[in-house]
Amino acid sequence: MKKKEMEYVKNQNSNTKLIRTEILFAPLLLILPFLIGIFLINDWYVRGLLEGNSADFFGELIIGIVIIFGNIIFDIPFIRSLKNLSKTK
């Protein structure tokens, strides 16, 4: 695909509205994966470790960690970009 086609659609008039939509969604996009990751780790701890079935729930632990870690990698630059955007407003 050409470089031009990979650019984002921009429209100065609608920017404010779009960014408002984006900010509205941000808490959901940032918090939900963390909650799911924590639930999975908690499930491994409660039903796995405490009840002696650690091996059965080991996969949940790893998936929980992967989800949390994977999200952190991209959440930090996203939050930073939101901050930069509010500075240039």
Added chain:
Amino acid sequence: MIKKNIIKNINYTKNKIKSLDFDAHWYRRVFHTFGAALVLYYMLPDIDWINTLKIYAPPILVVFALSLEILRLNGHLSSNHFFGLRMYEQKRLGSYVFFAVGILILLMFFPQQIAIPCILCACLGDPIIGELRNRSNKRYANSIGFIICMFFFMIVWHKSNIYLLFLISIIGGFGAIIGETKKFWWLDDDFMIQILPAILIGIIWILMPYIGLSYPDIIIHPFRWPW
């Protein structure tokens, strides 16, 4: 004085556009990683009304997204309402619809042992490969991407026979990378990165009982009800 003001205005607009570009880029990335939260589907308790919800809610959400896109493409809804659209998506379905349809197919038609690693490949593997490609060369990005996608399959199949574990991981990783690199205007890589490895492993899944192999246990257990 006027010249100074004009230069100031130009710089201001340039900065704004640059930061908006940067913002849309990371917004798309976060939207991708958010998809990993959809493994929630397998955590829901195994009771009648929730099972009914599990059957009807995902297709309804996808049909809703598809309707929005059809309205946008027909001109009834402006593209200005959609944040982070790319130029090539102006006259085509948005990538997020392909992403959603791919996840819907996985949740509805594939066992979780196949669906979970494929969802992780699309949600975490794809943005990591994209970032690596932006920062280094294609070959390096694809090699690291292959290892990451292999890892997702290894997590889910870790209890199965060692030969099967490596076979599934290699085929899954290979399928995901092929799906990610083959970009078509009419078929998005967000769909292919999930469905291609799912189909390849689905074939092995069907053959497994015939060659004397047993299926691995589920990886995510439904929550107990009541809590």
